[in-house]
Amino acid sequence: MKILLLNWRDPLNPDSGGAEIVTLEHAKAWVQHGHDVIWFTSRFKNSSKEEDLNGIKIVRYGNVMTVYFYAFFYYFFSGNKFDLVIDEIHGIPFFTPLYVKKPKIAFIHEVAGEIWNYMLPFPLNLIGRLTEFLYLKIYKNMHFWTDANSTIDELVKNGIKRENCVAISCAISNKTLSKIPVKENVPTFIFVSRLVRMKGIEDVIDAFSLILEKENKARLWIVGGGSDVYVKFLKNMTDKKGLSSKVKFWGKVDERKKLELMSKAHILLHASVKEGWGLVVIEAASQYTPSVVYDVAGLRDSVKNSKTGVVISENNPKKLAEEALFLYKDKERYQKYQEQGVNWSRSLSWKNITSQSLNMINKYDKKN
Incomplete structure (x- = not known):
């Protein structure tokens, strides 16, 4: 099949994140099994208009806002006849139900909902929420692909038929440790994510205090x-709380360093408004580091409560701190979560995960 993948960013974009990493793994598997994949996306500074990435043709037009406009013209005038379109949604969709008559799948990592309130000021946040409400009406008969069952629950609440939804978990690309690593000699907690308000870093700092x-x-x-601006705000926050000597901002680090820090820390803390899946939780588990997280979509799926970590019962810094301390001090339970977390991460291999998306797209292959 010839597949058109619409995504506002590609994995080589400096602003790309976990969603693009996940999408890349699936697209690579499709190419390896004989499908042609074109990833249509936005341009970034010094980017090429077209390039090959692991057999995937990357085509770039416009910026993260205008790419939605250019996608319409590319679909009709690129000279390609597509068999399947993947409409990957990050807050704003490509509105493919309005112009794509061929089979199509909406790939959504989370229903944004209250995230709009964290990412945009009033009244833009209300415009974002209204846009999401309206586009989900347009997409009501689409087939949806997402990462977590809790996201399916949210889609159903928004009028999408449950039978039109499929959840495919996310795997990790790094190697799982074979034995428990040496941890820091003082209680060390770690937060790993882009530093934006919706990721809950302010609640994590409050919990740490x-x-x-x-x-x-x-x-x-x-x-x-x-x-x-936001990093400066966070550093000022730690200063005012008298935490500067206890908190270290590592900034953005490479994968090797990230995993090294995860392996040395005792517990990962996550207080996001919601996640598509929570890839860092699985990465931390692969390094024998359990997580204590808020009970939100995505995180309640990636953390197996009372098995690989703790999904707290009340989403506030006080409860996050309490549960993190309880787990740290209960050495027997802590070691149990370490072992079960490693086993959980090992079970999520890309080979197993991408086979599920292959089965999904092959249903649209007329050759089968």
């Missing part, structure tokens, strides 16, 4: 990049 009241030698590592 409460942890310090019980464990005054504790440390917090913040791993990930963000805008200069």
Whole structure:
């Protein structure tokens, strides 16, 4: 089949994230099994208009806003006859139901919902929420592909038929450790994500200040990049709370360093508004580091509560701190979660995961 994959970013874009990593793994598998994949996306500074990535043809037009407009013209005038279109949604869809008559799948990592309130000021946040509400009406008869069952629940609440939805978990690309690594000699908590408000870093810092009241030698590592303005805000926040000597901002690091820090930390903390899946949770588990997370879509799927980590019952810094301390101090339970977390991460191989998406798209292959 010839597949058109519409995504506002591609994996080589400096602003790409976990969603693009996941999409790339699936697209690579499709190419390896004989399908032609064109990834239509936006341009970024010094990017090529076209290039090959693991057998996938990357085509770039416009920016992250205008790419939706250019996609319409590319579909009709590129000279390609597509058999299947993957409409990957990041807040705004490509509105393919309005012009694509061929088979199509909506690939959504999360229903944004309240995320709009964290990412945009009033009244733009309301416009975002209204846009999402309206486009889901347009997409009501589409087939949806997502990462987590909890996202399917949210789609159903928004009028999408459950029988039109499929959840395919995300795997990790790194190797799982074969034995428990040496951890830091003081209680060390880690947060790994892009530094934006919706990822919950402010709640994690608040939770850590409460942890310090019980464990005054504790440390917090913040791993990930963000805008200069927001990082400065977070550093000022830690200063005002008297945490500067206890909190380290590592910034954006490479994969090797990220996994090294995960392996040395005791517990990963995550307080996101919601996630598509929570890939960092699985990565941390592969390094024998359990997670304590908010009970939100995505995170409640990637963390097996009371088996590989803790999904807290109340989403607030106080409860996050309490559960993190309980787990750290309960050595028997902590080691149990370490072992079960590693086994959970091992079960999520890309070979197994991509076979599911291959089965999904092959249903649209007229050759079968």
